Every structure is written in structure tokens, then in C-alpha cells.
Amino acid sequence: MLAAGDGSALDELYALYAPRIYRYTYRMLNNAADAEDATQETFYRVMRKSRDLRADAAFRTWIFRIARNLCIDRIRQQPLVDLPMDATIGAPEEQTALHITVRQALNELPQEYREPLILCDIEEITANEAAEILNLSVPALKSRLYRGRKALKERLGQAVEEIRREKHRHPKSD
């Protein structure tokens, strides 16, 4: 298929992966502009590093690993900021509050829990692939995933209750 032309192969890889890489980097970085930059840089690196791809390696794992490394570098340079207020424009008020609360709760988790949750529960990548992207064994990945879910559930349980209490205190705000 690639023999059909370089441009078309690049087009197809881009069409297949750019939206996913963008979503993933957005979820890692919480910022649309940073996610756009990271997506672009991911494809630059794919072009530069394509010789490093082993024939037996899965392309998806490889490209996610590149994107992940870029995100980690970015987070090291500039820690995550609060979520942009336009993140859930158009949603009903309580839903908006709930969504921001969920994202904030996930952001506040330690990175070792946050990353498996983003890959497995949001991106719906298999545990095997996620383990490879994060350079972990599958049991280690699953252990972090389960602990992360538990920690998130505890944080969310409190937060959701607070939103409900707030709603009951101010019922007219609906």
C-alpha cells in the first residue's frame, strides 16, 4: 500500500492517528494549544525516528509512546494548570460542574495512577499496550490502574456529594 506513494501513506497515518494523539495529549496536558503542539511534534518525531521502529513493534504503541514522552517533558517544564473554563461550554450547569470535577480529580492523582487511567479507561487501550507505552509490566500496570480507580472513586465520591449539597442549597441556580 505504501508503494502507492509517500504522500498518501502519510495522509493515511495522519488521518488515522492525529485525532487520537490529539485527544490523548489534550487529556494529558489539559490545554488545547499544548495538545496541538504536541500532536504536531509527535508526527515530526515519527518522521525523524521512523528508523527506530522495529518491524515487530506495533505502530500504535510506538506513536503513543512518542506522544507520551512529549507530554511528560512538557509537564516537567510547566506543571498542569487548572482546566480551561471553556472545556464544557454548552453543557447544563450541573453537568459542567461534574465534568470539571472529574477532570480536576483525575489531574490531582499522582502521575503513576493518572497515566494508566487515561490510557486504559479513557483511551480504551488494552492493558498490554498501555504497559508497553508506559514501560511497565502488565501486572504493575494493572496494579496502578486499580489503585488509581480506587483513589479516583474516593475523590469523586466526596466531590459529587459536595455538588449535590450545593445544588440543594441553591436550587434556583438550575
Add this chain to the structure above:
Amino acid sequence: MRSIDIRSLIDLYLDDELPVELASEFMQAMHEDDDLAQEVAARRKMRDLIHAAYDEDDMTEEQYVRVAQAVRQRALELGYSWRRWQGPQMELPLNQDQPTLLSG
């Protein structure tokens, strides 16, 4: 099944990672144990909530085109050739049904 804490299997059940026989026993246990069924429902709800919270992260068409143009431009600058790494054993996960915006 009864010798282990059945609640420790909830994540495996929701991840669809329980062997068929065990999944079947787990479902039976849910029918018999309301607390377990509620716990499973609560965890499923939390997963749905997380998905809903992250539903709106899609790349806009404008971003898609902008990044595509930058990537294509860089490919031209680098004189990049996909054939360089197209070994006979290499299979890129391409899907011909995907629309492309880079063409032309």
C-alpha cells in the same frame, strides 16, 4: 470463587477479563447479592462519568487541517520518504477508508 473476596473481581469483570466460567459465576453472584450488584453499578457509573467528562476533547477541523499542513510542510523540508522504513515485513496500520485532508 467463594474462597476469595468477590469484590476484588469487580474491576476484572468490568474490564471483561474474567474467564468465561468465572464471569458466569460472578453474574450469578450479582443476582444473589444486592450489595455486590450495587457496587458493580456504581463502578460502571463512575466509568461512564469519566468518559462523559472527557467526551469533548476532539480535535477541531481547523486544528486538524493546521497540524496536517505543518506536518506535510515538514515532510517536504526533510525530503521525508516513507519508503525508507518500508521493509518487506513492515505493515503500517493503515485504513484506506479513512478520509484524508492532506492530499492535494
